[in-house]
Amino acid sequence: MDFEIFSVGYLVPTSACELGTTSAQQGLMAATPVVGIIATSHIWGYLADTRGRKKVLCFSMTLSFVASTAAAFAPDWITFSVFKLISSTSVAGAFALAFTLLSECNPEAKRAFLLILTSTIFLCSSGIMAVIALPVLPLKFSYYIPALGIHFNSWRLLNLIYGFPSAISAFGLLFALESPKFFLSVGQEDKALDVLRTMFVINNRKSGDEYPIKSLALNEEEAPTGLTGLWSSIVAQTIPLFKPPLLKKTVLMSVIFVITYLSINPYVMWMPYIVDGFMRSVRRGEANLTFCERIRATHHLSHMDQIMAGVSGILLNSTSLWFLSAGLFLMFVAGTINFGFLSTFTVEIFPTYVKAMAVSLTLMMGRSSAVAGINVLKELLNTNCEASFYVFGSVTLVGAGFYFLLPAEASPVKTASKNRQTVP
The missing domain is CATH 1.20.1250.20 (MFS general substrate transporter like domains)
Known part of the structure; x- marks a missing residue:
């Protein structure tokens, strides 16, 4: 991709x-x-x-x-x-x-x-x-x-x-x-058992006849059935994300994705422009300049990770030591690792029958905000570079606060009986 x-x-x-x-x-x-x-x-x-x-x-x-x-x-x-x-x-x-x-x-x-x-x-x-x-x-x-x-x-x-x-x-x-969970969510238990049996054979190098589980149950809400028509099916898959009990999760994950993409992704996009200006200034031996002053001088001539990213962005122009400001910038853009953490969290807290749509929808919200962030950042880098780090850094810290509102991840579900397994 x-x-x-x-x-x-x-x-x-x-x-x-x-x-x-x-x-x-x-x-x-x-x-x-x-x-x-x-x-x-x-x-x-x-x-x-x-x-x-x-x-x-x-x-x-x-x-x-x-x-x-x-x-x-x-x-x-x-x-x-x-x-x-x-x-x-x-x-x-x-x-x-x-x-x-x-x-x-x-x-x-x-x-x-x-x-x-x-x-x-x-x-x-x-x-x-x-x-x-x-x-x-x-x-x-x-x-x-x-x-x-x-x-x-x-x-x-x-x-x-x-x-x-x-x-x-x-x-x-x-x-x-x-995915065996997908098969279970659409009522195809036999196919889910076949997949798990195949995994058992590969992982344990044993015969499929030795697989002890005979039936499965999905320990979550199942997909709606009896729908006809493409539009009805799409609506049925989408509406649950915007109704309790999933509404809070959808809104929170969307907001955090928007903040992460809006605040950090633009700096990744403009990374060549920023790094080029910074390193040219360092090679010229210019001293006592902040991060943004180095960029201007050059181009005039030619969760904890989110928390750390926000603090680093705000403090970025508080030092004239090039190696310290460079380190703070790297810590700021390192917030991109949140893309993976957020997606990991999303697949854990949504039920199987809307899981892929939930991940896709929240990612789409974030990517849409990145378009605006990229254009705003380019303008700020040319007109008021310092403000860009203060604004985007502060927004990132706000996003970190939303993490504390997210629901706890589901705990593992144990096997219900010897021959029947509940799939977490």
Whole structure:
């Protein structure tokens, strides 16, 4: 998902010469993936909760690979944008769906660790993209394809490379197991037992006949039944999130996602701009300048983690020691790890039949706020850099306060009897 969405940051500027794009057209191209994600996250959540996590993920990854590959052979910027819209739309729910599937197929004791590990890999993928782009983009080859009227060159090759992980994911998902909790939530106990029996065989290297559990029960509210029609089904999956007892959870998680994305994600987006200005000032040997003064000087010439992020942002311009201000900035943007913590918490507190939709919906709310934050931050960096850290840092601290209003995570549920298991 990360490769597909943020690939435009590398492909749009490097394709400008061949596609003949203006600055405004490049802006539209770069915004396309964000539009696709915000517009369709809710739909992917609905499909995952009604059709299955594995099936929907496999389809979305396949469609993303096909559309991304087609974009690599686009003859103009409009065609490129259309295919990128399709590919980004395809992966819009990948993060939420993958988290949901992973959480429902692993023991509760190891669940949080695996989800945080996954979110860490997700955050590291941006750096991996840069490592891949460094040797590929400078390549000086160009093969003309008469049928399309295009030259296949380095930026098109990079596009293909960035789309390849979607193909790997789709292939791997063919061998993955569906969530047993999903099967139970839609009344397919036999299939849930088959999945758990397969896990038992793989984990213990024993025969499936030795699996001791004969029946299962889902220890939570089950999905509504007897619905006909697509719209009725979507409404039935959505309305419970905005009614008690789930309303409080939905509002709180949405607010915290909004604050996290609004306050911290813009700094990640503008990281190259900020770090470039800061390091240029350090290399010039300029002394007694605060973090923002260094950025201005250069560009004129040319939970506990949330709590720490907010304090670091507020204190950032209180020191003229470059290494201390750099450390505070890193602590501030380290608040991005909250994306993983929040998603982990969301999959724990919502019932199975609306879980994927809950993760998708709260993520969509956060991503929508990031669009506003990115534009506001860019303006503040140019006009009043200090105010940006005070404002966003304070907002982050407010977000930390909302953590104390969240409900306690569910405790493990024990096996009810020898041959009947209650699934937590």
